[in-house]
Amino acid sequence: MLSVRLIGQPRLVRDGLTLQGPRGAKCWALLARIVRSPDLISRQQLVNELFSEADDPMAALRWSLAELRRRLGMPEALLGNPIVAGLEDGTELDVELVAGGNLPTPVPRGEFLEGIDVQASPAFDTWLLVERQRVAGDVIGALRKEALRAMSAHDHPRALTLASAMVDTAPLEEGPHVLLVKAFIAAGDRISAHRHVAATEAAFMRELGAPPSPALSAAARPPVTPNTAGVSSIATAESLLTAGRAAVGAGAAGSGIATLRGAVAAAEGAGDSLLSATCLFELGSALVHAARGYDDEGAIVLDAAREAATSAGEQEIAAKALAELAYVDVLAARRECAVEGLSLAWEVANPYPRVRAAVAAYDAVHLADWGRLDASLERFDEAIDLCRETGSVKRGIWAMSHAARAAYLSGWLAAAERWAKEAQRQAQSEGWTAIRPWPEAWHAHVRLAKGEAPAAVRADIESSYALARQLEDPCWEGVTAKVMGLTFVAEGDTAAAMPWLEHAGTACRRINDSYKWLEAEVQVTDAEVALKVGDGERARAHAELALQVAARGDMPLLLARAETVLDALRGKVPQPA
Structure with missing residues (x-):
């Protein structure tokens, strides 16, 4: 079997032996361009992208294709116009395996087409930048x-x-x-x-x-098992679990998480699988939702909770753990992992409507990030109905807040305003202050889109920004800072707007487990505003950042906006040195 390795240093491997690869970096670039394209590519397009500087561009393309056929040992491959890959059945492409969530052996290391640096067109350079991010995300x-x-x-x-x-x-x-x-x-x-x-x-x-x-x-810190003389491990774990939940609920995330770590260690020593699963779930959920920057550790703990719950026959805890694991993938824009995780969580949660309400809400956010806005809004309707039926008030507020964003992105301003207002009203009724900046920010987006006075919108959103700073929530801070900037853009005062947009981008990247969709959204907005005022250097820098995040997270709407900025800049401003 022939294996084509395009991740890391490109190479051909047959039955475990590395073969001599094609001569020239452009051959590898050409092969990758063909096999990674969802549509067939014409010879003229390939010439324009890779061989336009050759003395005889079409001859250079024909030679490269012939060289690839020789090295692959496939005389019927890479023929026609547009070119059909036509690789023999059984040929393994590492990029296809990882795109499907599988791993070749040995596991891939390094970036897509590592070491391949060809003098090509701006169009190919952009394609390669995007594909490297996409493949890295898959890997x-x-x-x-x-x-x-x-x-x-x-x-x-x-x-x-x-x-x-x-x-x-x-x-x-x-x-x-x-x-x-x-x-x-x-x-x-x-x-x-x-x-x-x-x-x-x-x-x-x-x-x-x-x-x-x-x-x-x-x-790197191992768990410490608390030891209270004369008290059983079960009693210790239960008391720490109660105290940890209370601390997290009161907003004392640091002490609450430390207490829950002790509960997990005590429960493991007690040998009670149900108690252990419960403690693990509470700790994992707190790491994901209450702490900043701990999503990766939270995922490890939640997976352990799922395993312990399954072993104990506690499917509801397992379903809740699966839902939170999928949510971590949604935030990080690991698209295929999120699809798989959400589907499994939905299935396991079938007997538990409250858990299904959470899964539906997470799925709706995922679909919106993925650019599938109509499907997202339908899923939000389902999630909000489930929340109402099960009395999941806070989950419903969360879902309506995110539904407002999806409706705004779809251009349905009336629906966006209705959801944002209702989320704000219910949050106030519940005394849930921490959620406020998100629906208020999207309500502000709607108000600007409807033509309300920017100064009035800014006066209202300032308190949301101040609250986000007090909460130390980088997502809330980023989105409210972005709206502050947009109010100045609406007034034509870009000098005042740009520092706010810069701050929004910095806030979104402040922690390692930031919400990737928002990070890309803020970057591309900054690029669009910079392009409008003629700051080509800033527009390019932020568009390229947005392009990388959007490509890795498969966010087609944001990717298209970033590419539009870069297309507008080509040939109009000097290339950076």
Whole structure:
């Protein structure tokens, strides 16, 4: 069997032996361009993208195609106009495997077409930038899913291999490092865990100028089992569970999580699988929802909760854990993992309507991020109905807040305003202050779109921004800062708008587990405003950032907006040195 490896250094492998590859980087670029395109590509388009500088562009394309056929050993491949890939049955493409959530052997390391740097057209350069992000997203998603499974199965060598491959693929992303440290701790190798934390902190300071979040060093701390003389482990775990829940509910996330960690350790020592599953779920949920920057550790804990609950026959806890795991993937824009996780959570939650309400709400957000707005709005209707039927008031407020965003993006301003207002009204009635900035921000978007006075909108959204700062919530802060900027844009005062948009982008990236859709949305908005005022350098920088995030997270609407900015800049402003 022939295996075509396009992740990492490109190579051809047949039956475990590496074959001589095609001559020239452009051959690899050409093969990747053909096999990764969802549509057939004409010879003229390939010439325009890759061979326009050759003395005889069509001859250069024909030679490259012939060279590929020779090295692949497939005389009937890569023929026609438009060109049909026509690879023989059984040919393995690593990029296709990871796109489907599977991993080739050995596991992939490095970026798509690593080391391939061709002098080509701006169109090909943009395509390669986008594809590298898409493939990296697929690789990280597949590796992460399998690493969590390996850790649940206590297969420590495989977990370490997969986590280290994640680090190789995304060395400057914190999440892979957290998983690798947790894998070291699970394997009992505390020395390697602490060494990796130190090395990562040094690398982040050197490359990024800022250290990783406290989540990385926290991952290296083993759980401490509380010990109260004369008190059973079960009683200890139950009391700590109660105290931890209360602290998290009161907003004391740090102390609450520390207490829940103790509850988990005590429950594991008690040998009570139901109690252990409950403690694990509460800790995992708190790490995801109450803490900032701890989604990766939260996912590990939630997966352990799912396993413990399944073993104990507690399907409701398992369903809740699956729902929260899917939500983590939604936030991180791991699209295929989210699809798989949401589908499984929906199935397992069938007997539990309250859990289904949460899954439906998460799915609706996922569909909106994915650019499938009509399907998203239908799913929001279902989620909000489920919340109403089951008395899930806070979940309903959360769903309406996000439905307002989806309706706004669809251009349905009346529906967006109705949902935003109702979410605000119910949040006030429930005394749920922490949710306020999100619906208020999208209500402000609607008001600006309807032509309300920007100064009046700004006067109202200022308190939302101040609350977001007090809550130390980077998403809430980012979206409210963005609206503040847009009020100045609406007044034509771009000098006042740009610092707000810059601050919005900084806030969204402040933690490693930020909401990727919002990060891309803020970046592309900044780029569009900069383009409008003629700041080409700023427009390009922010459009390229948005392009990378949107490509990796499969966000077609945001990707199209970023590409539109870059297309407008081509040939109109000097290329950066």
